[in-house]
Amino acid sequence: MDFSLTDEQRMLADTLERLIADRVAPEQRRALLEAPAGERSALWQTFAELGLLHMPFAEQVGGLGGDGTDLMLIMQALGRGLVPEAYLAGLVLPGDLLARLGDAGQRKRWLAPLLEGEHQLALAWQEGDARYDAHGIATTACREGDGWRLDGDKQLVLNAASAIALLVTARLDDGRLGLFVVPADAAGLSRRDYRTIDDQSASNLALEAVSLSADACLSADAANALDATLALGRAALCAEAVGTMEVACEQTLDYLKERQQFGTPLSRFQSLQHRMVDMHLHLEQARSMAILAATSLDRPAAERDYRLAAAKAYCGEAARFVAEQAIQLHGGMGMTDECHVSHYAKHLVMFDHYLGDCDHHLEHVSDQLETAA
Incomplete structure (x- = not known):
């Protein structure tokens, strides 16, 4: 290829x-x-x-x-x-x-x-009890006259504080998964904002009798579309992680070349050379998996999700490894805000938790392999 x-x-x-x-x-x-x-x-x-x-x-x-x-x-x-x-x-x-x-x-x-860049939106799909299962949600959407009523809670909604409206998943009375556009100022919608450890803006939402018009419903059967969108998001995250790992490796190598111990640059110590090689091996393998993810989005759903799960699982493992090695090779200063590599490390650690962590995706891969056996 x-x-x-x-x-x-x-x-x-x-x-x-x-x-x-x-x-x-x-x-x-x-x-x-x-x-x-x-x-x-x-x-x-x-x-x-x-x-x-x-x-x-x-x-x-x-x-x-x-x-x-x-x-x-x-x-x-x-x-x-x-x-x-x-x-x-x-x-x-x-x-x-x-x-x-x-x-x-x-x-x-x-x-x-x-x-056109005139506003931003946010996707609210994750719930505490469902963890990373996009379909196992408790938020409900019921008919109310000509419109809808939403009740429930959402967690870790990235960018909610800057969004003019939120796309919210909810379970309909017939069991299907619906998707609704909820204006950020809708009555009954409350938001608790916070920062993740890598400085991203996130919020927890509470929806209490939020009334919406009929045209606020994007779809009353959004399950397949949501799966495809989350697959796209996982491919994008893998690519972002590769870029972040590249810089973490570069900054760590530059530090080892500049920092001296006993009059010798740290980069001359063989044990540290081995650790840098391991970092680059993880980076290049993650790059291959990110390419696999990016080129698998138009595959049939089952194959697409299998490939994306494998890619996200490996990139998550590689991201955490590179983050930990970058911090350790920088020593104590690698934990400080003044050391820029610490921000890259925090972002790499959090990457594993966005849109499903290693354990979640490895379980999906394992289930697919057992089914195929």
Whole structure:
């Protein structure tokens, strides 16, 4: 199989690398993190002007028709720069569901301004008792006159504080999985905001008798679309993790070359050379799995989910290994905020928990292998 990039894809990667190097230095990243929630940053507007917000979506819904490889390149660049913008949580995941399930009016209302950078959305699918099972939810949606009533709780909703509306999954009376657009200021919706350990904005939601109009329902049978969107998200996360691991390896190697012990650079010690080799082995194997994930999105659902589970499980293991080695090889200073590699390490540790951790995905792979045996 030919994994070489096209001229357009190389241009995309180069453009992103230059942009992020210029606009997301450590001090600039801190300013982005401290900006008020909901305020559009100049960087997000630049993303819109460059077409990066349109890239992952089909031309039929106003996008540029990018494929899994294009998204992989974007997410890898964002991972390298540790860019705090909610490209995945605020654009790709909710936008993909809108593109799959929304009618013309819903796309015009919610998707079109999303691609123009005018607002952001968030996807609320995870619940405490269901852990990573997107279908095992307790939030309910009941008919109320011509509209709907939602009740339940959602956890770890990334980007909810900056979203103008939330896409919420709920169980219908007939057992099907519905998807609803809930305005951020809807009566009965309360939110508790917090930061994850890697500085991402997250919220827990409580929905108590939230009344919605009939057109707030994107779909009364959203299970398959949700699975496809979460698969896309896992592929994107794998690519982002690869970019983050690249920089963690580079910064660790630079440190070993500069730091001296007994008058000799640490990079000359054979035991530390072996540990750097192990870090790069994990990185390159994760890169291969990220490519597998990006090129498997159009496969039949069962095969797609098997491949994505394998990729996410391995990349999660590799991310944690690289994070731990980077911290240990930097010594005590690797735990401080002033040492930039610590932020990369925290992001890599959290990566394993987004959209399913290693144990969850290994269990899926194991079940598939047993079924096939």
